[in-house]
Amino acid sequence: MSTAADLIRVRxxxxxxxxxxxxxxxxxKSQLYRHFEDKPALVRAVIEYVGDRKIDGERERLENVRTFAGLRRWRDAIVETNALQDGRYGCALGSLANEVADNDWVARLKLNELFDAWIELFRVVLRxxxxxxxxxxxxxxxxxxxxxxxxxxxxxxxxxxxxDVAPMASAIDMAIAHLELLSRVNEDTLNELLA
Structure with missing residues (x-):
């Protein structure tokens, strides 16, 4: 599965x-077809494989984030990892979603579940x-x-x-800056801003 995932990530x-x-x-070829009836079945298996690894990695990185310093360390780690290949391949989940979401509803639903799981990891941090x-x-x-x-x-x-990972760093920095801004306003001011 790792080989197929690597090929799809690059190509x-x-x-x-x-x-x-x-x-x-x-x-x-007979071994491959014994496990996967066609290319969509292989792609779905790659999505599962890549997605589970991505979510497990994010869970591990985010589970101990309890401060802004911890959030910045998380940010630095994903930016540095992406910098190793000059940002070349993007996010494995995002790339897969871009390629298959319109053509394979089964794959799209699995990708949606994976993105929901990633969002949940951030919900936990924010709670x-x-x-x-x-x-x-x-x-x-x-x-x-x-x-x-x-x-x-x-x-x-x-x-x-x-x-270049600079735009990635900027995008995540903006999200963190928004949280820092929220941390500085009191409830009354926040209610006024949201009204």
């Missing part, structure tokens, strides 16, 4: 054939921030969590096209 779904997977993984009174309890954690994932995804995309 894309459209640029990867079953023959490519066979020749690169050194398995026979923790609320419990610690880092951000006001009345802020909409759901919207903030969606905004964080959108900033990360947008950052990956901009880094991919620029071949």
């Amino acid at each position: 894309g779904v459209g640029g990867t054939t079953l023959d490519d997977v066979v020749s690169t993984s050194k398995v026979s 923790r921030f609320q419990e610690e009174r880092i951000i006001p309890p009345s802020v909409d954690v759901e919207q903030l969590a969606i905004g964080f994932v959108a900033a990360v995804q947008g950052g990956y995309l901009l880094a991919q096209t620029a071949r």
Whole structure:
């Protein structure tokens, strides 16, 4: 599965054939077809494989984030990881979603579940921030969590096209700056701003 995932990450779904997977993984075509009836089945398995690894990695990185310093360390880690390839391949989940969401409803639903799981990881961090009174309890954690994932995804995309992680860092920095701004306003001021 790792070989197919690597090929698809570098070449894309459209640029990867079953023959490519066979020749690169050194398995026979009959072995491949024993596990996957066709290319969409292989792509769905890659989505599952890549998605589970991505969510597990994010869970591990975010589970101990309890402060802005911790959030910045998380930001630095994902930006540095993306910098290793000059932002070249973007986010594996985002790239897969871009390629298959309109063509394979089963794959789209799985990708949606994975993005929901990623958003939930941010919800947990933000609820923790609320419990610690880092951000006001009345802020909409759901919207903030969606905004964080959108900033990360947008950052990956901009880094991919620029071949430079600076836009990614800026996008995530803006999301963190928004949270820091919320941390400085009291409940009354926040209610006035939201009214």
